[in-house]
Each structure stands twice: as C-alpha cells, then as structure tokens.
Amino acid sequence: MPNAIVTGATGILGREIVSELGKDPKTWPNVYALSRSKKEDYPFNVKHTHLDLQGDPKQMAKELEHVDAEYVFFTAYLAQDDEDDATKVNGDMLQNFITALKLTGAAKKIKRFILTTGGKQYGVHFGRPKNPMHESDHWLTNPSYPSNFYYRQQEILKKEAEEVGFEWAVTYPNDVIGVAKGNFMNLVSAIGIYATVCKELNQPLIWPGSPHFYTMFDSFTDSTLHAQFNTWAAFEPKAANNAFNVVNGDIESWQNLWPKVAAKFGLNVPDKMFNDKDLANEFGDDGLIMPLQEIPPISEFAKEAGLVGSPVNRQSYVHGKLDLSKWAQRNEVKVAWKKIAEREGLDREALEHATWGFLNFVLGRDFDLVISMSKARKAGWTGYRDSWESIEGALERLVGEKVVPAFK
Structure with missing residues (x-):
C-alpha cells in the first residue's frame, strides 16, 4: 500500500486531493499534507507537516526528514502580479522541493509525481486561444509574451524524473x-x-x-473531479509521462x-x-x-x-x-x-x-x-x-x- 505527499494541502485543489486520499485509508495508509498552516482536521491517515516551499532546500529537507511516499501530488501555487516573477517563484518552489526530497533520499522511492498546472498552459491569460484546446498544441513561444511558469515547472519535472527515475503526469484544470x-x-x-x-x-x-x-x-473544473482524476492518474499506466486537460x-x-x-x-x-x-x-x-x-x-x-x-x-x-x-x-x-x-x-x-x-x-x-477531454477519454478516464x-x-x-x- 503506497504513501502519498500532497503539497499546497490547504488550497482549493490540494485540499480536495487530501480529502479524496483520506477517504481511502486501505489504499493510502499515510497521506502527508504539506502546507505552511493547518486549517482543518484530517482523517487518521492524513498527517499534516509544516512546509514553506519558498525555503531553502536544506531547511525543507530537515522538515521532510520522516516524510516519504511513492506518489507525490504537487498543487502548490503562489500568485504574483508579474508573470516573470511567477515563473521564478513557482519554478523555484518545485525545484527546491524535489531537491529537498533528493537530500532526504525520499526521491528514490517516488513512483509517480503528478503536477497541477492550469489553463494558462494555453495562454488564456494572454487573449483568445485556439479552440478547442488540445494537449498537443505547441507551447507559446512568441517573444512578446511574458514567461509562462507552467512551462518552466514542466521542464523541471521532466528533467528530474529522467535523472531520478520516476514517472510523471501533469493536469490542466481551468476556471476551478x-x-x-x-x-x-x-x-x-x-x-x-x-x-x-x-x-x-x-x-x-x-x-x-x-x-x-x-x-x-x-x-470549468470541479475541484472534487480534479482530485479523482489525480488518483486515477496515479495508477493508470496510460497516464504515465503525459499531460491531460481536466475539465468537467x-x-x-x-x-x-x-x-x-x-x-x-x-x-x-x-x-x-x-x-x-x-x-x-x-x-x-x-x-x-x-x-x-x-x-x-x-x-x-x-x-x-x-x-x-x-x-x-x-x-x-x-x-x-x-x-x-x-x-x-x-x-x-x-x-x-x-x-x-x-x-x-x-x-x-x-x-x-x-x-x-x-x-x-x-x-x-x-x-x-x-477545452478538449479527448486525450483523457482515450486513456480510459470517464469522470x-x-x-x-x-x-x-x-x-x-x-x-x-x-x-x-x-x-x-
């Protein structure tokens, strides 16, 4: 039976993933809910651990010393007024978190790492997108655009997955x-x-x-549906090393x-x-x-x-x-x-x-x-x-x- 780590555990998407895992202690005997604060009570199989993802990897490693899991659900996000600042801050949070898990040795245990991103993948914050939006749409590279932190996060995840040896999946929810x-x-x-x-x-x-x-x-994306998709993507072989739109x-x-x-x-x-x-x-x-x-x-x-x-x-x-x-x-x-x-x-x-x-x-x-759900449907998702x-x-x-x- 696997353990799970959920970052951003008090956020609108992270909270629902914690809730979904917490309802099934037979499958998930230990769920580590990571956030800067604890805002509610958890089921007995959920353990809250304080973690500031903006901290130094070595300090994070101390706080994660007794935390390890086969599955990681990364939903943490810190809004910034400037898109380039968002790329630096959110990219650094993901990189430093993975580095901390490597320092503790927990990274070697990871089987699949699931990253939550969103509709900004398609530049919906820049203006009219191509409709419908498909996961195969090329990334937006026009130099007039600010940087996109989702791109940096996905690049980091793929690089670390290859180096450490775990599988990954990415979700693109929208208007949660x-x-x-x-x-x-x-x-x-x-x-x-x-x-x-x-x-x-x-x-x-x-x-x-x-x-x-x-x-x-x-x-739109229902937050509970997104949580269920995450648990599906954790075990579904066809979800390995793939990104998926997740809308209703x-x-x-x-x-x-x-x-x-x-x-x-x-x-x-x-x-x-x-x-x-x-x-x-x-x-x-x-x-x-x-x-x-x-x-x-x-x-x-x-x-x-x-x-x-x-x-x-x-x-x-x-x-x-x-x-x-x-x-x-x-x-x-x-x-x-x-x-x-x-x-x-x-x-x-x-x-x-x-x-x-x-x-x-x-x-x-x-x-x-x-936003198209065809790719997920073809992979077997019916939610x-x-x-x-x-x-x-x-x-x-x-x-x-x-x-x-x-x-x-």
Whole structure:
C-alpha cells in the first residue's frame, strides 16, 4: 500500500486531493499534507507537516526528514502580479522541493509525481486561444509574451524524473469550482458574495462582466473531479509521462448559468440586461476595459489554420459592465455586507478578501474557452460533472464556511 505527499494541502485543489486520499485509508495508509498552516482536521491517515516551499532546500529537507511516499501530488501555487516573477517563484518552489526530497533520499522511492498546472498552459491569460484546446498544441513561444511558469515547472519535472527515475503526469484544470477553508481565490466565493449583497440592496442580479462573454462558452473544473482524476492518474499506466486537460466534460455558457445563480439567491435577471452601448463596450467610470497581450495566442496557429489576416488575431480585452474591484469598495456595499455578516454570523472579512480582480477576468473575457477531454477519454478516464451542479454545490458549501447565508 503506497504513501502519498500532497503539497499546497490547504488550497482549493490540494485540499480536495487530501480529502479524496483520506477517504481511502486501505489504499493510502499515510497521506502527508504539506502546507505552511493547518486549517482543518484530517482523517487518521492524513498527517499534516509544516512546509514553506519558498525555503531553502536544506531547511525543507530537515522538515521532510520522516516524510516519504511513492506518489507525490504537487498543487502548490503562489500568485504574483508579474508573470516573470511567477515563473521564478513557482519554478523555484518545485525545484527546491524535489531537491529537498533528493537530500532526504525520499526521491528514490517516488513512483509517480503528478503536477497541477492550469489553463494558462494555453495562454488564456494572454487573449483568445485556439479552440478547442488540445494537449498537443505547441507551447507559446512568441517573444512578446511574458514567461509562462507552467512551462518552466514542466521542464523541471521532466528533467528530474529522467535523472531520478520516476514517472510523471501533469493536469490542466481551468476556471476551478470549489471551496477551501479561508481561501477566497475562487470564482464561486466572489459570485456568492456579489449575489448576497445585491439581494440585501434589493437589486436584480446584473451581469457584471463582458456582454460578449455572457453568450460565449467556457470550460470549468470541479475541484472534487480534479482530485479523482489525480488518483486515477496515479495508477493508470496510460497516464504515465503525459499531460491531460481536466475539465468537467460539458461546455457551458453564462447565459445558461447566470439565471440559475439568480434563482438560487431568490433574485431576478433583468429581461433587458444589455443595450447597444454595452455591446459596443462603452462603459462609464464604474466599468472595466483592460487590454490583454497585443498578439493573442490564436495568432500562433493562424498560418496552419488559414487564419492569417483574420479578425480573430486582433488584441483581446477584458470588459466589464461593472468593475467588481471598485464595486466592493463602494460605501453602500460595505455597509450592506457588515449588516449581513452581523445578522447571519458570516465572515466579516470575506468581502475584502474575495478576489474581485480574478472574477473580473473570468467574467470579462471577449473570447470562448473550449477545452478538449479527448486525450483523457482515450486513456480510459470517464469522470464527468455538470458545471451548474458544481457551482450550486460550491455555493452550498460556502454556507458552512460562513461566506454566504443559508439558502431558504
């Protein structure tokens, strides 16, 4: 029976992997959950170990002296404002962690090392990607782009796997739906707070993002489904030394999801939410217009696809009818949240800690995101989630985390 190591154990994806392994002590008798802090109780087969992945490998080795496992699940991630900084910080964390395991001798025991990355693999943060996105799509090398830390991490992993002698796998989740205690880096927490305040102010649930993206398509990843994929990838022979997209398997649009969010909170969506001015992206002081990279990722595939000179190669933007970062600072919003938190016993700091800039980006893009699951299906993966059920389930879990009030 194998042991497992999970880094980033308190994050939205790491937490679910720990939970999934913790439910099966017969298969996983020892699960080492590594993070800088412990935020919840674990099953008896899960052992928390403090670890600062930004530390020196020798110091990490001391903290990992009694930790070894056949399977490693690396989900740790540290956000940075600058992409080049993100490449250095996150690449160094992975490299130093593996170096620490080599210093303790634990690296020799590893059979498979599974790295979690994400949709940035395809440059979705740069602008319009090639759709659908496939794992075989070449990496983006245009010198106008900032560095991509997922590329550096994968290069490190493959090099170390070859030198040490273990197998590897990489996952590419996108727009993750899930909940982690005290972790607001997820779109559902911010959506839930936004809807809660709209209800308190007796306002309809106005779509704050791009009028264009409202009817476009997105691919989501349920955090529990991603955890199940990781356990599948740990043992599946066809997963060895391969990277996989991991999304729910449906293709959704907010024109379908947003009215369901409204109904969940007992709110309405106005029947005339957009006008000609909105569709022209001419927003006032409360709106948002943010250019992405001048050359979108689709342009790197333009020649082979016959799209040279096509409008799809134009610069992409993040648009918003409402800049949520500014909205969260409005006095009426702060007063309303304070009232709600006191009345319902909610986390008073949730409004401030929610990642409004992240939600601006997720809802404000002016391009589709369609991610293929064909490679994983061909390898034998059959997991699937309905994205609305994922969102609704996450909203219900936020009630228990005291982020939104109980639904009536």
